[in-house]
Amino acid sequence: xxxxxxxxxxxxxxxxxxxxxxxxxxxxxxxxxxxxxxxxxxxxxxxxxxxxxxxxxxxxxxxxxxxxxxxxxxxxxxxxxxxxxxxxxxxxxxxxxxxxxxxxxxxxxxxxxxxxxxxxxxxxxxxxxxxxxxxxxxxxxxxxxxxxxxxxxxxxxxxxxxxxxxxxxxxxxxxxxxxxxxxxxxxxxxxxxxxxxxxxxxxxxxxxxxxxxxxxxxxxxxxxxxxxxxxxxxxxxxxxxxxxxxxxxxxxxxxxxxxxxxxxxxxxxxxxxxxxxxxxxxxxxxxxxxxxxxxxxxxxxxxxxxxxxxxxxxxxxxxxxxxxxxxxxxxxxxxxxxxxxxxxxxxxxxxxxxxxxxxxxxxxxxxxxxxxxxxxxxxxxxxxxxxxxxxxxxxxxxxxxxxxxxxxxx
Numbered sequence: 419x420x421x422x423x424x425x426x427x428x429x430x431x432x433x434x435x436x437x438x439x440x441x442x443x444x445x446x447x448x449x450x451x452x453x454x455x456x457x458x459x460x461x462x463x464x465x466x467x468x469x470x471x472x473x474x475x476x477x478x479x480x481x482x483x484x485x486x487x488x489x490x491x492x493x494x495x496x497x498x499x500x501x502x503x504x505x506x507x508x509x510x511x512x513x514x515x516x517x518x519x520x521x522x523x524x525x526x527x528x529x530x531x532x533x534x535x536x537x538x539x540x541x542x543x544x545x546x547x548x549x550x551x552x553x554x555x556x557x558x559x560x561x562x563x564x565x566x567x568x569x570x571x572x573x574x575x576x577x578x579x580x581x582x583x584x585x586x587x588x589x590x591x592x593x594x595x596x597x598x599x600x601x602x603x604x605x606x607x608x609x610x611x612x613x614x615x616x617x618x619x620x621x622x623x624x625x626x627x628x629x630x631x632x633x634x635x636x637x638x639x640x641x642x643x644x645x646x647x648x649x650x651x652x653x654x655x656x657x658x659x660x661x662x663x664x665x666x667x668x669x670x671x672x673x674x675x676x677x678x679x680x681x682x683x684x685x686x687x688x689x690x691x692x693x694x695x696x697x698x699x700x701x702x703x704x705x706x707x708x709x710x711x712x713x714x715x716x717x718x719x720x721x722x723x724x725x726x727x728x729x730x731x732x733x734x735x736x737x738x739x740x741x742x743x744x745x746x747x748x749x750x751x752x753x754x755x756x757x758x759x760x761x762x763x764x765x766x767x768x769x770x771x772x773x774x775x776x777x778x779x780x781x782x783x784x785x786x787x788x789x790x791x792x793x794x795x796x797x798x799x800x801x802x803x804x805x806x807x808x809x810x811x812x813x814x815x816x817x818x819x820x821x822x823x824x825x826x827x828x
């Protein structure tokens with residue numbers, strides 16, 4: 419199949435959140451299975467990047483076996499929203515060549531524009547809200563305006579809507595999406611990437627953390643929803659006299675890092691909390707190799723990719739029951755707790771004080787990682803695409819009175 423993936427954020431703009439990495443993994447997995455995959459995204463670097471490939475009619479383009487990435491030139495941007503004047507031209511000149519379109523995320527102009535052109539051409543498309551269906555972080559008024567002006571039509575005309583966890587599926591149903599239109603697919607983790615980690619001690623040496631000191635890790639964007647401030651307070655309760663908390667990730671809301679530093683000071687943890695900034699690639703693997711446990715006390719995650727990466731690295735996790743991945747990791751790779759300071763502190767204390775429990779959960783990480791294996795998840799997604807293409811071809815055949823369906827699927 420020829421597949422177009424539409425996403426506002428994509429590699430190398432990893433600071434924009436899990437969407438950038440997830441779409442890349444799925445695109446690479448589909449390309450490896452022989453499908454022709456094109457990723458359409460925006461240049462989020464204000465034209466200042468030199469690693470986006472060669473100049474193209476629409477911006478910049480990068481080619482790989484069975485894969486193409488197109489970064490549209492960005493004229494204006496506001497938070498996650500970009501204005502990309504060459505988008506209609508791309509749709510008019512290229513869209514007809516694709517069998518199916520997959521739109522990731524909401525609250526941008528890329529998805530609704532491609533959806534409108536896809537409808538005109540009779541190309542089936544799927545929408546994956548990625549936890550954005552209900553506004554949760556900021557800009558509630560503008561996001562509601564987006565839904566009324568663009569989002570409702572895009573969702574209504576989609577062939578299918580993809581949820582990435584049971585918790586998101588239920589929220590979509592409560593939001594008025596018919597259960598029969600929903601498909602469930604977890605986010606993948608590339609187990610091979612985390613199978614062999616760097617030697618233990620590299621990260622600890624760099625940040626002056628003793629080899630036997632308990633290391634608790636938070637890894638994610640620094641925004642209020644993720645709960646790093648709650649974690650600092652819970653860490654102080656759980657381990658008042660020992661341990662180091664590593665808070666790693668890009669600042670996603672101006673001033674929030676200063677707030678976290680102030681919380682650490684109030685809890686008398688100035689010397690025992692390390693704010694490292696974002697960690698990617700080998701730096702991320704090094705901290706995972708040295709971590710004793712991973713904690714994400716978020717108020718909402720449609721899935722929680724960082725938790726899957728921790729499990730793939732053999733690191734026991736603590737998550738709240740508002741993280742989509744919680745049903746997969748509970749009492750297998752980690753502990754699931756309410757989003758309350760005492761509950762998070764109790765889970766941290768239990769894991770640090772019980773090597774046997776840590777080893778039990780560490781052993782369970784493998785089973786979770788197998789369920790989220792890239793090959794398995796991509797196979798599920800491939801089936802979704804074929805079902806949509808076949809349904810679209812059958813409908814087109816009935817409408818035209820043709821004896822055989824359209825040959826879009828090949």
